[in-house]
Amino acid sequence: MLAPQSRTARDAALHAVADALSARTDEILAANVQDVARARATGTPEAVVDRLTLTAERVAAIASDVRDVVALPDPVGEVVRGRTLPNGLDLRQVRVPLGVVGIIYEARPNVTVDAAALCLKSGNAVLLRGSSSAYASNTALVGVLRDALHEAGLPADCVQLVPGEGRESATELMRARGLVDVLIPRGGASLIRSVVEQSTVPVIETGVGNCHVYVDASADLDMAVDVLVNSKAQRPSVCNAAETVLVHADVAEAFLPRALDALAAAGVTVHGDASWQRADARVVPATVEDWGTEYLSYDIAAAVVPDLEAAVAHIREWTSGHTEAIVSRDAAAARRFTALVDSTAVMVNASTRFTDGGQFGFGAEIGISTQKLHARGPMGLPELTATKYVVTGDGHTRD
Incomplete structure (x- = not known):
């Protein structure tokens, strides 16, 4: 489990991830070349190809973003509110990880690392389901992440890429209620609508921007x-x-x-x-x-x-x-x-x-939520947590 791991352990793992991304850049770029070639061969618009493309500079920027996440305050264990009740019970509402977070997203491979880093920092395990157009890149990136976690002493399975490139794998993720605690779609209107309408897993709806x-x-x-x-x-x-x-x-x-x-x-x-x-x-x-x-x-x-x-x-x-x-x-x-x-x-x-997590001073973001549930606006680390109440007494019983 990741939740009981200390901030020190999680931060050390993220530093290891950033170092591994830098050290294995050539491997990542070789995989990305396959995706870019396939995209161009199928007539993908150049604007989309650009979002898909990784360069040494872009990988370095991704690694730098991971280090920036390390420097952010840890939300886990933060006391949202607390007081001593009239009967002497000590009541605290504290932040806890959501659990297992599923992310369904489109072409940008940098989202693979951004999402994983934010989830790890906030104590969550993450299931990543990127688009088929970036499958080789995402496979390479997740391989780097998992190796780095293992070497840092954390379970590699805290980060997993949902296998398969077809719709079936996305559908399975959307129907994994009880195994996945929350699902976050990140992409265009049709992707978000599909996830919201088809998922049995609770969804935090990121929105399109008109x-x-x-x-x-x-x-x-x-x-x-x-x-x-x-x-x-x-x-x-x-x-x-x-x-x-x-x-x-x-x-x-x-x-x-x-x-x-x-x-x-x-x-x-x-x-x-x-x-x-x-x-x-x-x-x-x-x-x-x-x-x-x-x-x-x-x-x-x-x-x-x-x-x-x-x-x-x-x-x-x-x-x-x-x-x-x-x-x-x-x-x-x-x-x-x-x-x-x-x-x-x-x-x-x-x-x-x-309207951006970085511009608002939140650091990186998992997306921008346009719904009205617990997360609204740029979703940083606090939005990747829930809360629980810890009540401490001294043999208290209720009349």
Whole structure:
């Protein structure tokens, strides 16, 4: 069992993992070459191939991330709350590992190591089921992890790769209730929906990101352009990239030309409503489908709204509940927006790209949860724990 292991033992094992990744980089890259070649041979888009590809620099970064996890505070044993009851009983609520965590995820091999490191740090065993496109890479990485754990004196089976590349292995994992304590899907909308709908194991639902930027009537327009372009174009293929911009009608005439030029310079195609279309011939007419689309590309939907309430109504109808941003110099408007918008994160005068465990100071993350159970938002180490009550008496009996 991993849970009773001390923090010292778990941290030493993670240091051993980081060292092994560095020492066996050539072996890992040789396996990755097989996956990349197969992906290209089957016509996989280059953006996906890039996410799949490992280099010596990327492996070094993965090893560095593991060392960063070692430095994070250990959540296991943390007292969430505690007090002495009137009858003299000592009551403590403490963090404990979830147990066996299953992760179903898509192409990025770095997730294999990130997920394993976070689970080990928080005292959990982990079952990893990556995509078939990264099977050779994941097999090599898990082999390195298991060898390092064994050499560090921890059970190698704390980290396991679910065997098989077909759907059957994922289905088996989803139906392993009683053997797996929680399942976390990490990937696109179809993967997450499939796991949520088919799993008999409890699921922590990570979410897709149909994120919005709302430019209020009082916005500093230079700031608004910067926030919008960064939210959309700094890295468009991730879940915290903006997919829709909404602009208050009072500033539309001044803001739209500036925004369109800046977005065009960043290579972004605007799918806009009639107001945006009138502002520039480059705008593609928006359809109903655009409002609900997570593009993950250099595309953005755009609309002009009459007021803040209309912006909130649009967001409520179309958001995935991930991240929304308001750009405004009006403190009352910002407070109203943050109160009315029910998403995992709400940004005021800041890019949506900040919704991230590392940016929030949590260290690495297992994913970003958009549900409303115990984990919501970037899931760091505390979110990979449950709690239990430890009650200490002195022969107490209940009347």
